Amino acid sequence: GAGVSQSPRYKVAKRGQDVALRCDPISGHVSLFWYQQALGQGPEFLTYFQNEAQLDKSGLPSDRFFAERPEGSVSTLKIQRTQQEDSAVYLCASSEQDSNQPQHFGDGTRLSIL
Amino acid sequence: AQSVTQLGSHVSVSEGALVLLRCNYSSSVPPYLFWYVQYPNQGLQLLLKYTSAATLVKGINGFEAEFKKSETSFHLTKPSAHMSDAAEYFCAVKRSGAGSYQLTFGKGTKLSVIP
Numbered sequence: 012g013a014g015v016s017q018s019p020r021y022k023v024a025k026r027g028q029d030v031a032l033r034c035d036p037i038s039g040h041v042s043l044f045w046y047q048q049a050l051g052q053g054p055e056f057l058t059y060f061q062n063e064a065q066l067d068k069s070g071l072p073s074d075r076f077f078a079e080r081p082e083g084s085v086s087t088l089k090i091q092r093t094q095q096e097d098s099a100v101y102l103c104a105s106s107e108q109d110s111n112q113p114q115h116f117g118d119g120t121r122l123s124i125l
Numbered sequence: 126a127q128s129v130t131q132l133g134s135h136v137s138v139s140e141g142a143l144v145l146l147r148c149n150y151s152s153s154v155p156p157y158l159f160w161y162v163q164y165p166n167q168g169l170q171l172l173l174k175y176t177s178a179a180t181l182v183k184g185i186n187g188f189e190a191e192f193k194k195s196e197t198s199f200h201l202t203k204p205s206a207h208m209s210d211a212a213e214y215f216c217a218v219k220r221s222g223a224g225s226y227q228l229t230f231g232k233g234t235k236l237s238v239i240p
Contacts (some may be wrong), residue, residue: 015168017168042226044226044227044228046228051232051233052230052232052233053217053230053231053232053233054127054169054215054230055230056227056228056229059227067152067226067227071162098182102168102169104169106226111157111176113159113171113174114228115171115172116161116168116169117168118166118167118168119167119168121166
């Protein structure tokens with residue numbers, strides 16, 4: 012497709028369950044980012060990939076959060092043993108390799124933990 | 126480290142009136158600055174960006190922003206508000222230079238347009 016695609020759009024899980032969120036970036040985009048957007052807040056950086064290499068994971072809130080991009084295209088954000096505070100919109104963005112290029116965002120996955 | 130402050134979490138304007146959304150940044154090196162718009166249940170759409178070229182930047186949908194280094198500001202304006210402009214707007218900053226990639230966002234300003 013033409014834009015960044017994320018699935019599912021909505022996810023409801025019970026506390027303690029594991030969830031997996033998928034991001035399909037714009038074709039050819041080398042850089043991929045995950046952000047977490049809490050209700051009423053701006054997005055906050057979670058992690059960054061250049062191709063399949065995870066170059067920065069400093070924003071991941073805990074070791075329950077794990078991201079991968081094994082073939083340098085599709086990425087998955089996994090959250091283990093979910094907690095209520097994990098409820099948020101998770102946004103994926105991609106960009107060309109040149110750091111001057113803007114990031115293009117998907118529509119996000121709204122995660123609700125009951 | 127960089128940060129962004131957006132003054133006013135909620136701004137209301139009448140249709141046809143001037144839109145002014147304020148953004149001040151803090152950065153230890155020359156920054157790149159961005160404005161994004163977010164409609165309900167959607168991701169962020171880039172409105173415009175400043176990357177050290179012209180200080181007055183024109184974006185989509187009639188928006189523009191002016192980079193003022195002396196005031197560390199990057200306010201977003203539009204001469205005449207339209208109903209379709211109602212959305213949430215985010216200012217973001219990124220360090221300039223190679224190897225810089227992380228966007229730091231403000232908390233957002235929700236714009237309401239009154240008919």
